[in-house]
Amino acid sequence: MALIKCHECKNQISSTAKTCPQCGAKNKPQTTTTTKIFAVLFAVIIVYWVTSAPSVPTTRTTSTTSTQTATPKPKAPPTIDEKIKKQFSAWDGSHYGLEKIIKKSMNDPDSYKHIETRYVKEDNDILVITEFSGKNAFNATVKNSIAGKFTFDGQLLEIIQ
Numbered sequence: 001m002a003l004i005k006c007h008e009c010k011n012q013i014s015s016t017a018k019t020c021p022q023c024g025a026k027n028k029p030q031t032t033t034t035t036k037i038f039a040v041l042f043a044v045i046i047v048y049w050v051t052s053a054p055s056v057p058t059t060r061t062t063s064t065t066s067t068q069t070a071t072p073k074p075k076a077p078p079t080i081d082e083k084i085k086k087q088f089s090a091w092d093g094s095h096y097g098l099e100k101i102i103k104k105s106m107n108d109p110d111s112y113k114h115i116e117t118r119y120v121k122e123d124n125d126i127l128v129i130t131e132f133s134g135k136n137a138f139n140a141t142v143k144n145s146i147a148g149k150f151t152f153d154g155q156l157l158e159i160i161q
């Protein structure tokens with residue numbers, strides 16, 4: 001039971017009293033209006049909640065299905081072996097990154113011919129060895145080999161001649 005001020009005589013009266021025991025004025029008509037407003041608001045909220053309730057599970061199911069279809073990707077990040085595999089050509093097994101470096105260093109990049117690429121998986125990187133042939137500065141086709149260390153993501157770490 002809370003105490004409120006009578007709107008007429010400002011005396012403290014019980015909030016549950018219908019009339020003021022001091023002056024006989026009706027207990028706070030403002031409170032009743034606010035109570036009515038709250039009641040209406042509450043009813044509106046209930047109605048809104050009830051009417052929107054059936055749509056809530058549907059949105060939930062659609063969101064869960066959409067997250068379920070989206071989850072396989074983050075759930076299965078590429079393994080190290082998959083990352084390594086991506087760095088190599090499926091066609092001739094050459095290493096894309098290392099091949100670029102080789103061609104850049106060549107006198108005649110068009111003469112580049114991939115012979116063989118092998119790689120060694122190390123703790124934190126891979127060592128790629130590529131054998132290739134190409135024309136040298138004297139226009140003679142020569143066999144050469146180059147080795148490079150790459151991260152599992154294909155970033156060049158070091159070229160080992």
Ligand SMILES: [Zn+2]
Pocket residue numbers: 006007008009010011020021022023024025
């Ligand atoms: Zn009063």
